[in-house]
Amino acid sequence: MRYFLHISFDGSNYHGWQFQPNVISVQETIEDELTRIFKYPITLYGCGRTDAGVHASQYLAHINLREPLNFDLKFRLNKNLPSDISIHDVIEVDNNKHARYDAISRRYNYFIHLNKDPFLTKYSSFYELDSLDYKAMTNAVELLLDIKDFKALCRRPHLYKHTLCNVSFALLTINEQEKRLQFTIQANRFLHGMIRIIVNYILQIGMGTLSLEEFQQIVNGKKQVRVKRLAVPNGLYLSKVEYPYLNVSTQNSMRELLKSELEAE
Numbered sequence: 001m002r003y004f005l006h007i008s009f010d011g012s013n014y015h016g017w018q019f020q021p022n023v024i025s026v027q028e029t030i031e032d033e034l035t036r037i038f039k040y041p042i043t044l045y046g047c048g049r050t051d052a053g054v055h056a057s058q059y060l061a062h063i064n065l066r067e068p069l070n071f072d073l074k075f076r077l078n079k080n081l082p083s084d085i086s087i088h089d090v091i092e093v094d095n096n097k098h099a100r101y102d103a104i105s106r107r108y109n110y111f112i113h114l115n116k117d118p119f120l121t122k123y124s125s126f127y128e129l130d131s132l133d134y135k136a137m138t139n140a141v142e143l144l145l146d147i148k149d150f151k152a153l154c155r156r157p158h159l160y161k162h163t164l165c166n167v168s169f170a171l172l173t174i175n176e177q178e179k180r181l182q183f184t185i186q187a188n189r190f191l192h193g194m195i196r197i198i199v200n201y202i203l204q205i206g207m208g209t210l211s212l213e214e215f216q217q218i219v220n221g222k223k224q225v226r227v228k229r230l231a232v233p234n235g236l237y238l239s240k241v242e243y244p245y246l247n248v249s250t251q252n253s254m255r256e257l258l259k260s261e262l263e264a265e
Helices: 026-038 073-080 134-146 194-207 212-219 254-264
Strands: 002-009 055-064 085-093 105-113 167-175 180-187 236-242
Touching: 002 026, 026 055, 026 073, 026 085, 073 085, 105 194, 134 167, 134 194, 134 212, 180 194, 194 212, 194 236
Parallel strands: 055 236
Antiparallel strands: 002 055, 002 085, 105 180, 105 236, 167 180
């Protein structure tokens, strides 16, 4: 029997989603509890990887069980998992459904605050920057919709058969008064480090250390960059995963709170 788990997690205390030896991951934490419950090894197949410190307000993974569920697995998991991991739904699906390969799009949000705030530190990235060129930053974000090959914006392109991505939505929301920003991007797939590399370039453009023309040259492979720097991880959220056969509602979370407060201004 196959089940999808609808999960959210605060990634602050984890070395990313995927299991890695000698560090704590979200996957391992949930798998350990599942194995304890079912008394046999359970593997979680996630919809994708997240880096250390990155959050997910919506994450989907699937498990295979020997027998149909006859108890409330959601309740049992939430009772025993750490407070920074939540299970929102347990959904029975056909055995040929796959949490990673069947996803048709993923949406990420990246939050930035420019005034130091102890209450935002874990969930939004602090950059002590002044006089950003918001128009140039917005223009850079709009360019993303025209890019097809994201090789120049990938940390490890050699890991992939190809680096083509279809970005269907990209937006920079700016609250100049509160000095807060939200970058939102949706695509059919994302490459290793892609979003945080993009955010770093957007900030460079805002600071004036990188021109829009230079950014275009980098993306088109006409200008080589030896080191691809990443924006810090804690402002990044996986916020929506879509499937052709599944409609999973988003959860009220810190990401939704940050988003609503920023857009309400």
